[in-house]
Amino acid sequence: MSKIAIISDSHDNLTNLKKCVTYLNNIKIDFLFHCGDIVSPFSLRILNELNCDYRAVFGNNDGEWLMLNEISNGRIFKPPYFFEIYGKKFIIFHEGDIVKYIDKSIDYVLFGHSHKVLIDKKETQLIINPGSLAGYLTDIATFVILDTESNNIDIIDIDTI
Template identity: 30%
Template sequence: MKIGIFSDTHDNVANLEKAHQIFNNHNIELALFCGDLVSPFMFKFLSDWPWPIKMVFGNNEGDKYGIIRRLQQYDLHKIEYAPKGNIFSLEEDGQKIAVFHGNGAEITQALLTCGDYDLVCTGHDHVAKISQIGKTLWVNPGTVAGVSENPEVTKGSVAIYDTKSRQAEIIYLL
């Protein structure tokens, strides 16, 4: 199973469409979103996505109530937010996965080192990276928006995770 991982869209519709195309080209079956959708209007663009999307809130969703209300307005049953908004824990293809925005270093570290997860997905810092921490693969897909205070971040990115190979790759948006 291939899983698309994305984060930090910050209302960049053009790059969200590029992410959609990459996920489509890689035949993903599930999308994981690591937070910072930002505005409720973004659901208009996610409504065309054919895959289930599991989401967490980031630190820039100011109107969380509005986001949930808009989600209900679109009746997008394929989009699911974490029950309390912060951490999504799920199992796919026999692998335990955690999705967290990444804006709490202690929480990120706990998820990576507790030994409960095969895959931990975070965003927040807009820097794409893949690291192995013990048995846990840590994937930060970077930012769909393609902006950052870090001068090394010059374009948007997403990640693809393959549950069979247990490998991930970063793909940059062109």
């Protein structure tokens, strides 16, 4: 089983980011995607405490691209970012305005920006917005755990862990 965490819009909320990383390390996820708006390089020090690898894309609030890239050891990319892992194809954005145009050969389309959870399906393709890890704008802080074998998606409210 391959468990992948999907987070977005952490916006320097260090408390929620630390809580999320601790939880993910405890359940032993295999990989993590961050869909943008990490914001400041110091937030990556917490993300780097993950016991697994990760990839991220820059969001519209990420300002210090060089330092973010340096602290992440080159794991943050300009969107759209294509990545293949566990025999599955992923494409990651921050803003999801082009989601409906993504070819159906991509298994998972991941994005953030709206701070609202969205789980949708286009034939066999899953489209996932994990909401906002920071909890700003919507007053709920969420992230997603995806099982790539069963396509089961768990939406996790940070206040419940």
